[in-house]
Amino acid sequence: MTTAERDPYEVLSDSDQAFWADAVADAIEARNPDEPIVIKGGVSPSGIPHIGHVNEILRAYYVAAVLRDRGHEVRQVFTADDRDRLRKLPRQLADLDGNIVGLGEVDAGALGRNLGRPYTDIPDPFGASDSYGDHFTELLRQSVDDLGIEVEFVSNTDLYEEGAFDDVIRHVLANQEQARDVLSAHQDKVDEEYVPFFAVCQDCGQLTETITGVDLDADVVSYTCTDIETGDDTIAGCGHEGTVSIREGKLPWRFEWPAQWKVLDVDFEPFGKDHAEGSWPSGVDVAENVLDVEPPVPMVYEWFTLDGEALSSSSGHVVTVGEVLDLLEPEVLRYFFVKEPLKQRDFSIEGIDQLVDEFDRFEATSFGEGEATDSERAFAERAYPFVVDEIQEERVRIPYTFAAVLGMTNDEALRKEIARKQGHIVDDTPEWAVNGALDRVERARAWARRTGNEFDYELKRGEMPDASFDEDTEAALDELADFVAEGHDGEAIQSEIYETAKRHDIDMGEFFAAGYRLFFDDDEGPQLGTFLGKLDREFVVDRLRRER
16 A cells, blocks of 8 residues: 555545546546445444434545445445443434433443443343444434435444454454554553453443453453543443453454455445544554554545534534424435545534525536536536436426425415416426425424524414504504505615605504414514515505404
């Protein structure tokens, strides 16, 4: 492996490809790999799967998609590193329906008694799956299904129990001195007593790091269950001394990761920048100088923040794929991850309208519409087919904030009428495209309600709210109705509201509130004139005159 190939940043830094996944595919093809080409990702199922977890899956997916487009057979796998230990209690959990709950809603005491044990040896707090690890792997699998991505999930626990790691474990334990020498260059506290293996204590079930003997003829290790340091905390060992087979434990992460490359014959793996400075260099060293296996083509991707703060399962600052897909289409979320991997971004719930608008421009650019640079057009034309399920040039995208405006009414006919009036739907728009365009309305409505923004109001169209006004206000409303009846647009109506209030010497805030009470049965709402300009004129005129 050359120096450039060891650098996980190199694969994206020296390429003239319009789409970064093509650059990765070039690097993979340059090795002439056997088929199927294996692309891997992985995560420790420690808590609520969130959109940060699909970052790695989607980065890998785009590379897999490009390779398939080039005619290769590809196997995309994702390891659930579920023999890892539970180090601390998360603040929140999620049931299999995606409902997020606090620890008070499950048996947190039972979880606390399982600290230090492998995830697959811990009961599912919800009683729905075989284990804690299986539960959260299933949630991640559901997230991937919701995104329309096919990924093969592989359980580390299964690999250990089936003996897939046996030869690697034997090799590492037979070459302990070499393993120690290699690891000591990357990790402190590697002394002559260090053995690269953790055993599951037969008494308390914890993973203990204190290995006291190795018998490779019998494929067993001896251990003493000692305390485990986990950051600032300590998980007490039970002191039990025992012997287990090499299938009743696991390799430490810095050996387990390169062992996965060998066992699964991995050709490419993306990972976050935290691994780029830590696990990756040691993984390369272990792979080449302990396991005699070629590391996969690497690629670093940037983590992203959620509303300006780091995603964290343990602290509960997360948003799940299911929650996001309540607010936008799957292809929009897939688009978020098709962009440059090394650029740091923020995923903003409040600013989702901006992401959707960006996707709409990307889609239009792929069809040769709108203004775009040569590089933007080349990127869109290459990447777009991998983002959507099907390319349909007749598809209609209603602007997201406009969809939020339509979400203020439950009247489907009115939604279509307003969309037609604003020119988003025309006479020859296919019915399937009309229905597809209006599918965005419920998502935008859910966004308005989740964020409580300016679109979080409901138009009272079917029945006029019970509202009464003084004579001056009634006269002003009648005058405004006459203005609307003349056919002015929303901007003009907005200006006229101000002028009408001034002419009748009515407090500006009170006059707007009168309008909000008539149309929303509320004291506040969206920009009133602009909104009224989107509705059918006859209804607006009648409502301003308090006739219906």
